Amino acid sequence: MGTETSNIVILTGAGVSAESGIDTFRAAGGLWEQHRVEDVATPEAFERDPELVLRFYDMRREAIQTKQPNAAHLALARLDREWSAQPGRSVLIVTQNVDDLHERAGAENVLHMHGTHLNAWCTACDARPGWTGPLIHRPPCPECDSPALRPDIVWFGEMPYRMDEIYAALGRADLFVSIGTSGAVYPAAGLVRQARDLGARTLELNLERSQGSRWFHETRLGPATKVVSEWVD
Ligand SMILES: CC(C)NC(=O)[C@H](Cc1c[nH]c2ccccc12)NC(=O)[C@H](CCCC/N=C(/NCCC(=O)O)S[C@H]1O[C@H](COP(=O)(O)OP(=O)(O)OC[C@H]2O[C@@H](n3cnc4c(N)ncnc43)[C@H](O)[C@@H]2O)[C@@H](O)[C@H]1O)NC(=O)OCc1ccccc1
Numbered sequence: 121m122g123t124e125t126s127n128i129v130i131l132t133g134a135g136v137s138a139e140s141g142i143d144t145f146r147a148a149g150g151l152w153e154q155h156r157v158e159d160v161a162t163p164e165a166f167e168r169d170p171e172l173v174l175r176f177y178d179m180r181r182e183a184i185q186t187k188q189p190n191a192a193h194l195a196l197a198r199l200d201r202e203w204s205a206q207p208g209r210s211v212l213i214v215t216q217n218v219d220d221l222h223e224r225a226g227a228e229n230v231l232h233m234h235g236t237h238l239n240a241w242c243t244a245c246d247a248r249p250g251w252t253g254p255l256i257h258r259p260p261c262p263e264c265d266s267p268a269l270r271p272d273i274v275w276f277g278e279m280p281y282r283m284d285e286i287y288a289a290l291g292r293a294d295l296f297v298s299i300g301t302s303g304a305v306y307p308a309a310g311l312v313r314q315a316r317d318l319g320a321r322t323l324e325l326n327l328e329r330s331q332g333s334r335w336f337h338e339t340r341l342g343p344a345t346k347v348v349s350e351w352v353d
Pocket of ligand 1: 132133134135136138139144145146161216217218234273274275276277278279280299300301302303304305306307308325326327328329330342343344345
């Protein structure tokens, strides 16, 4: 990292968890091949067929709990710990992923802009209880007892979480790094342009060039476990 770098914002996508055995979305056989997005990841789909949607997320919640952080998660956690400990320096990991592998690797400054599989969300009382079991049987909300729990996940057409904090961090960033994302989903895919327009240096670490590659000052191609560890060390 150059001497001029103080505040780093890191955007991660499904590619950072691919080598932990978690399916990405768009790759062959990826999640979106097995299920049409609009059938499982929209409020309309939940309205239309809650069982199908809850089974989809129960399956993913169960799968995620059997996976382990990989070398990319561990390298980012190390960077977060060591860099944020220095005066006037900060790291924020903004993830599109709903898995908790960044946190299980030891990272502390993690912001889940599309939600997390570790919580449920009660649409009756707005509570967001920690939740690791299935939701398919419509269990009662631990706060208000109503059977109104849904995954605490941002579906298409819904506003991502904590966008104001993300934009504020971009305003302070000297360096914006994007890891393991195809740049296909907004507003996440638009963050690189905002960061660049705000004066940050932009770096892409990905298996292949993404839809937003042209907005990066530099692109390094390869599996995350290799390119992220090389970048951090
Ligand atoms: C499809 C797309 C065109 N549609 C959208 O972007 C929509 C609509 C839209 C909004 N603005 C626009 C502007 C233009 C066009 C469309 C839109 N956006 C929305 O609906 C957003 C909400 C989007 C969030 C949806 N939820 C997710 N996830 C949670 C659910 C779940 O997980 O089930 S999105 C989900 O898909 C996206 C998947 O992308 P990636 O993570 O990048 O994964 P992908 O498989 O695509 O790519 C993997 C990459 O990794 C690389 N890779 C693979 N293996 C490795 C490896 N080993 N190492 C390194 N890299 C690797 C591959 O090469 C590849 O590049 C992620 O964001 C992920 O979170 N909401 C909203 O706009 O609300 C409105 C609003 C505004 C104001 C007020 C109220 C409402």
